Amino acid sequence: MQSAVHLKSAHSSSLAYIVGGLLTLMSAVGILLTLILGLLVTPKDAVEGNVFRIFYVHVGTAWNAYAAFFVLFVASVLYLWRGRPVWDRVARIAAEIGLLFTTIVLITGSIWGRPVWGVWWTWDARLTTTLVLWFMDLAYLLLRAYTADEGRAPRYAAIVGIITFIDVPIVQFSVSWWRTLHPQADVLAPGHLAPSMLIALLVSVFAFTILGVALFVQRLRLETVRDDLRELRQRAEELE
Numbered sequence: 001m002q003s004a005v006h007l008k009s010a011h012s013s014s015l016a017y018i019v020g021g022l023l024t025l026m027s028a029v030g031i032l033l034t035l036i037l038g039l040l041v042t043p044k045d046a047v048e049g050n051v052f053r054i055f056y057v058h059v060g061t062a063w064n065a066y067a068a069f070f071v072l073f074v075a076s077v078l079y080l081w082r083g084r085p086v087w088d089r090v091a092r093i094a095a096e097i098g099l100l101f102t103t104i105v106l107i108t109g110s111i112w113g114r115p116v117w118g119v120w121w122t123w124d125a126r127l128t129t130t131l132v133l134w135f136m137d138l139a140y141l142l143l144r145a146y147t148a149d150e151g152r153a154p155r156y157a158a159i160v161g162i163i164t165f166i167d168v169p170i171v172q173f174s175v176s177w178w179r180t181l182h183p184q185a186d187v188l189a190p191g192h193l194a195p196s197m198l199i200a201l202l203v204s205v206f207a208f209t210i211l212g213v214a215l216f217v218q219r220l221r222l223e224t225v226r227d228d229l230r231e232l233r234q235r236a237e238e239l240e
Contacts, residue, residue, distance in 0.1 A: 017218075017221055019217055020214055020217040020218040020221060023210055023211075023213055023214035023217060024211075024214040024218070026210050026214075027207055027208070027210040027211035027214050029207075030203060030204075030206055030207025030208075030210055030211075031204075031207045031208070031211065033203055033207070034056055034057075034060070034200060034203050034204040034207050037056070037196070037199065037200035037203060038053045038056035038057075038200050038204070039053060041196055041200065042056075042194070042196045042197045042200050043194060043196070043197070048116055051111075051112055051115045051116060052112075054108050054111055054112050055112070055201075056200050056201060056204040057104070057108050057204065057208075058105060058108040058109060058112065059201060059204065059205065060201075060204035060205045060207065060208035060209075061101045061104040061105050061108070061208055062101070062105045063205055063208070063209070064097075064101045064208050064209055064211070064212040065098055065101035065102045065105055065133075066168055066172070067209070067212060068094045068095075068097040068098035068101060068212065069094070069098045069133070069137070069164060069165050069168050070165065070168070071090065071091075071094035071216075072091050072094040072095050072098060072137075072140075072161045072164065072165060073161060073162055073164075073165035075087045075088070075090040075091035075094060075161070076091045076157075076158035076159070076161035076162050077158075077162060079091060079154060079155075079158045080155065080158050080159075080162075085154075085227075088154040088157075088158070089220070089223050089224075089227075090220070091157070091158060091161050092141075092144060092157070092223075093216055093219040093220055093223065094216070095137055095140050095141055095144075095161065095164075096141065096219065097212055097215050097216060097219075098137050099134065099137045099138060099141065100215075101208075101212070102130065102133060102134045102137065103134065105130060106127075106130060106131065106134060109127065109130075113127075117181060122181065124180050124181045124182055125174040125175070125177070125178040125179075125180040125182070126171065126174045126175055126180055126182035127182070129167060129170050129171040129174050130171050132167055133164065133167045133168065133171055136160070136163065136164040136167060137164055139160060140157055140160045140161055140164055143156055143157050143160055144157050
C-alpha cells in the first residue's frame, strides 16, 4: 500500500513537472509578447510619455499579487477549519508568490513615480498600504521560518495570512477613500485606453497570471517531493 502511495506521488510529481514547464513556457511567450506590444506597438501616453509603458508590467503583477493573497486567505481559513497540511502548504506557497509580485509592484511603481512625481517614494495612500501589505506578508513568512514550535507555526501563520488579506481591499480602494496622487483604477473604462494599449494590458495580465500559476505548480511539486523525502527519512531512522 505504501509503495502504491509513493508511486502515485511520483506520478503526480512528474505530471506537475510537465504542466509547470508548459505553463512557464506559455508565460515566457506571453511576457515577451507584452514587451513587444508595450514597447514597439502601443503609442506613448499623451501626458506621461514613454514612462507610461511600465504600466503593462505594473498592472499585471498587481493583479497577481491580489490573486496570491486571496489564495493565501482561502487556504488559511481552510487550514484553521480542517487542519489538513495540504492547505498549509498552499497558503505558504501563495504567500511566497504574493511577496514576489508585490515586490515587483513596489519597484515598478517607484520607477514610474520618479519622472511623474519627481520622487522615488512618497507616503501616498496607495503606496503606503501596499508597503504595509508587503511587510505583513514578509511577517507571515518569517513567522513560518522562525517559530520554534512546528506544530503551532501553521496555525499562527494562518491567522496572520487572514489578517494580511484584509489589507488587499484597503489597497484597492485607497485611491477612492483618501486623497491620493496615484491614478484612479479606471483603466478599463470605455475610451480610457487606445485599443492597442488595451490589448497589451490584457496580454500582460494573462501572461503574468500564467506565470503565477506556473510558479505555484512548480513550488507545490517541490514541496510534495520534500515532504515525501522527509517521510522516507523518518521511516529509515525508525528502522535503524
